[in-house]
Amino acid sequence: MSESRSAKAAEIRRLMRTEGDAVARGTRGFNLGRYESVADLEDYEELKDRAREIKEDAIERLPELIDRLRERVEENGGTLYVAEDAADANRYVRRVAEDRGAGRLVKSKSMTTEELDLNDHLEAAGIDVVETDLGEWVLQVADESPSHIVAPAIHKSREEIAALFNEVFEPDEPLETAAELTAFARDELGELIAGADVGVTGANFVTADTGTIALVTSEGNARKTAVVPDTHVAVAGVEKVIPSVEDLRPFVELIGRSGTGQDITSYVSLLTPPVESPTVDFDDPDAPMADAAAERDFHLVLVDNGRTAMCEDDQLRETLYCIRCSACSNSCGNFQSVGGHAFGGETYSGGIATGWEAGVEGLDTAAEFNDLCTGCTRCVNACPVKIDIPWINTVVRDRINRGADPSAFDPLVEGLTPDAEPAGMSLQKRFFGNFSTVAKLGSATAPLSNWVANTGPARELMERTLGVDRRRDLPAFERETLRKWFDARGGSRVPAAAAAREAVVYPDLYTNHVQVDRGKATVRALEALGVHVRVPAVASSGRAPLSQGMVETAERHARDVYGALAEHVDAGRDVVVVEPSDLAMFEREYAKFLPETSHERLAGSSYEAMEYVYGLLRNGADASALRGAADAESAGVAYHSHCQQRTLGLEAHTVAVLEELGYDVLTSETECCGMAGSFGYKAEYYELSVDVGEPLREQFTSPEARGRTIAASGTSCLEQLESLLSRPTRHPIQLVAPRGGD
Amino acid sequence: MLESTPDGAEQTSLFPDLHVAVLRASDVLPDMGAAFERLGPRLREGRTPGANRSAIIATGPSATADMGALVRGAHGPREVHVVILEGGEVDE
Secondary structure, eight states: OHHHHHHHHHHHHHHHHHHHHHHHHHHHHHHHHHHHHHHHHHTTHHHHHHHHHHHHHHTHHHHHHHHHHHHHHHHHHOOOESSSSSHHHHHHHHHHHHTTTTEEEEEEOHHHHHHTTHHHHOOOOOOOEESHHHHHHHHHTTTOOOSSSTTTTTTHHHHHHHHHHHHHHHOOSSSOSHHHHHHHHHHHHHHHHHOOSSEOOOSSSTTTTTTEEEESSSSSSSHHHSSSSSEEEEEGGGEEEEEEEGGGGHHHHHHHHHSSOOOSSSSSEOOOOOOOOOOOOOOOSOGGGGSSOOOOOOEEEEOTTTTTHHHTTTTTGGGGGGOOOOOOHHHOHHHHHHTTSSSSSOOOOOOTTTHHHHHHHHHHHHTTTGGGOOOOOTTTTTOOTTOOHEEEEEEEHHHHHSSGGGGGOOOHHHHHHOOOOOOSOOHHHHHHHHHHHHHHHEEEEETHHHHHHHHHHHHHHHHHOOBTTSSSSSOOOOOOOHOOOOOOOTSSSSSSGGOOOEEEEEOOOHHHTTTTHHHHHHHHHHHTTTTTEOOOOOOSSSSSHTTTOOOOHHHHHHHHHHHHHHHHHHHOOOOEESSSSHIIIIIIIHHHHHHHHHHHHHHHEEEEEHHHHHHHOOOOOOOGSOOOOGSSSSSSSEOOOOOHHHTTTHHHHHHHHHHHHOOOEOOOOOOOOOOOTTTGGGGGTTTHHHHHHHHHHHHHHHHTTTOOOEEEESSSHHHHHHHOOOOOOOOHHHHHHHOOOO | EEOOOTHHHHHHHSSSEEEEEEEEOOOOOOOOHHHHHHHHHHHHHTTEEEEEEEEEEEOOOOOEEESSSSSSSSSSSEEEEEEEEOOOOOOO
8 A cells, every 4th residue: 555545544543543433423413313303394495495595695696795784784883894814814803802902802613713723813912712612612621623513522522521621620529421511611611701801703694684693502602702791703704694684594494403403502693793782790790780881892704715716616606605514524424434633624524624625725625635525425415505515525626636746647547548637646546437447348358357356466556556455355347248148138028019118227337347137137127017128338427437536537428328328218218227326427417517408308217226116116017027025035125225326315216116025124224335436445445434334234233134135226335235244235126126047 | 582682681591590581472483484584674673773683592591512412501591491471461
């Protein structure tokens, strides 16, 4: 393994060991909470659409909204300052604090001030800065950085926090329980807040019609930070401005549910500073508060720091819709295993962090962790503003590839790889991105290719040059591809004239070269239901290059695939896709590559194999023509759907068909198996991919799963499950297709 | 919905361990949508001097999960009671 790969693997291993358990417990809890909480929302989809609409509109006319907001804030008696960059913002806040003669400044949680490194800047000026959010305070005491955008200390267990506090503060009685730790922190921080001169808060939203700062919190520290000191500075990115108070509604409904699975937080503070509340004199507790003269000063600092450029960037703009709820972190298999210290940049973490870090810090920072997004899409439906987070990760990966050192040009590789990508990109990405070439060669020379590839020296060479981990079994290429088999048997057994429908089984890369049996089973199952089947020559979908960030190459595949399938679609033939990640290409990414009408025609005619069987049965096909549980090795099935298949809402169809045929189905509770195409093969990520699959292994080896046939829809999932469980696996179509000679 | 008033209503609901809110039944709204329908005009009108232009939507005791488990009673009250007055007139 190369030095940089083994260093990366070692760092991931260290974080999994030291922080992984606490992060997994926290994020999986939030993620389950999200499912339960949004299930109670009748108008969940409408709220997401509305939230998206508001953000699109606000970013579109941001300059106008900022002008209106400035008028309001000034009318209210405050000051609005738009800071160009971090240095500008820090200078301004420092000047406010110094003008106030501030000795101590208290803060409530704000990721934007983390982005600015505001604390360091103020402390260098001799100002005592105290974080009052309990999680942030723990990190301030421990001198660590946030590992999660909502729960910053999620990587620390209660035991670790107790040990830290007992060591640093030496309380009379050692602290132990969460309640004791909280009470201790409340008392300590309460005094520090009482004696503070300036309070700094963030803002979840700022309404342009009133100059109101919306803070979504539960601890109550933001309220204290804003109203106890007489000087309040709110710091927020320019993208937080929305038109009106009424526009807050969908966000308030969605943000807690999407993030931590809370229906609503304890407080949604709508502060229009300077607030009317009197200041509190803690030195004279008997004086009525109402007698205190409320001489309050308020500054709203809106931070640009790269955001205007992001508005102009057609691909990164969506990032600005982000409301930082953390759903994309919590729903992400890789994040659940490593947390934000690995899956994050200077400030932000999780899937959307690639967009933020690329826009705010630059591509180099994004490049450090961007690979950890595998494109599984489990965050897509979880995002309350419907950001296509995997797409942002892909685009940034493409930009990183293109920015790579062109002096690394290798004429041999350049000549062999039929892609449209720049010379400098990593050999590993290029290998996996051109997997279609590898597969064709592999089948043509099988079984020799499989035998050679699996020898010790070959694996060592592959690990060293391509970063393919030698602990991972390689896919075994079949000499007879699906298309060859189909031609050899003389085409479809159901004549077109006698057929109820006609369908094209798309010979995706894996079904055609590796998992050929599931392709044969698909043909047999469809024919049993009266479908005339064709298996034409069609290019691979472009999923492999896309996952490596090779966008231009993927686009070329999309055009080739459409060219080959358009005539079939026009002839009224359905397109049946076995590999869910390829169907997801047709449905999702092709929208970006093809003209709208072409995309709609192809996507509208394409079906996942079991979804298609489901549709045939619903439309009157005879289920008894299929194989049922009575004729199976086991009537019990443990089924792991594919991540992208779930995002498309197609898990239920497989389960319904299996149940209709008498199977008893146990479904997996894991978002993604961890394999994610090439990811689990990469030497630097192999151990992480195994760790992500651990909950799946646990569930499928539990007593509940004993004796069940293991089924999965994706090639990657099948490979991961076989290696995790050391048991044979099946595609569900293989459980329902009639047994056949050919 | 707790308004920020010059007599310190907001702080009164924040600093003590126990917060008791008393409200009219007629002020109970069906959902968040209705709350924002009412809040919008109120906060906009609030720009006239003397009116209240800040409010806290409070839903229960303060809470945190930052110390390794959910704890009620973080920086704000530990316990919240809401007393609803049905019928009759209530003095402001």
